[in-house]
Amino acid sequence: MKKIALDLDGVVFDSENLYRVITEIYDTDTFKKDTVVDNTQRLFQKRYNWSNEVVKKVYEECFEQTLSTCHFMTGFELVYNKLKDRFSFIIVTSRTDCETEIAKKKLKEIGLDNIPIFNKEHTKVERFIKEKVDYIIDDDEEICISAANNNIHALYFKNNAANRIDKLRVINVNNWGEIYKYLILKEYPSKEE
Numbered sequence: 094m095k096k097i098a099l100d101l102d103g104v105v106f107d108s109e110n111l112y113r114v115i116t117e118i119y120d121t122d123t124f125k126k127d128t129v130v131d132n133t134q135r136l137f138q139k140r141y142n143w144s145n146e147v148v149k150k151v152y153e154e155c156f157e158q159t160l161s162t163c164h165f166m167t168g169f170e171l172v173y174n175k176l177k178d179r180f181s182f183i184i185v186t187s188r189t190d191c192e193t194e195i196a197k198k199k200l201k202e203i204g205l206d207n208i209p210i211f212n213k214e215h216t217k218v219e220r221f222i223k224e225k226v227d228y229i230i231d232d233d234e235e236i237c238i239s240a241a242n243n244n245i246h247a248l249y250f251k252n253n254a255a256n257r258i259d260k261l262r263v264i265n266v267n268n269w270g271e272i273y274k275y276l277i278l279k280e281y282p283s284k285e286e
Contacts (some may be wrong), residue, residue, distance in 0.1 A: 095180050096181045096183065096226045097180050098217075098230070099183070099184050100183070100185065100231040100233070100236075103166075104166065104230050105165060105169055105200075105249050106160075106164070106166065108160055108163040109232060110122075111159050113261065117146055117154075119151055128143065130135045135232055135283075137151070139151075141265070142272060144232075156192065158199060161199075168269030170203055171203070175227070175273060182208050183224055184211065184263060185221065185224075186214060187212070187217075188212045188213070192212075196210070217231070217236050218243055218245075221243070222245075223238055228276070229246070229247050230250055231250065232251065237249040240262075241260050241261065248264050248266050248272055249266065251265055
């Protein structure tokens with residue numbers, strides 16, 4: 094059975110979108126102007142010209158509320174349930190222990206508390222290799238490129254503001270339906286030809 098490593102934020106949960114909304118509100122209300130320097134950046138810490146102190150303050154004020162109120166990405170549960178008998182899954186995330194506990198509670202609510210979770214994994218590729226994953230689904234461009242450089246197929250779950258990745262073994266996807274279609278057609282091609 095092929096193995097898939099999932100990222101949490103921006104892949105399983107819509108928390109990245111919620112961070113984007115919260116930080117746009119913060120930027121507007123605090124600075125009274127647009128301080129975005131690169132709107133294609135996935136992480137809010139890289140989108141604005143904020144000081145490290147402001148970044149830390151915003152994160153500390155909003156991470157718990159964001160992670161506990163975010164929703165599953167549209168289609169995640171439906172597609173996961175269609176794939177779970179054909180693929181094995183693990184979660185590889187950079188979340189801290191505290192942040193991961195919030196995710197575990199949300200996953201348990203839909204009966205997914207049995208997926209192995211590896212947290213505090215910032216580069217992730219070593220874990221992918223150790224766990225012998227065949228595919229990763231991540232919204233971080235660098236992690237997808239690193240996986241592809243190590244012969245692991247990366248499904249780059251990009252948001253609309255992000256750039257496409259044009260690289261062998263990197264597949265750009267925008268939703269869970271595209272993920273399903275790619276995996277099924279690649280691993281279970283039709284015999285009718």
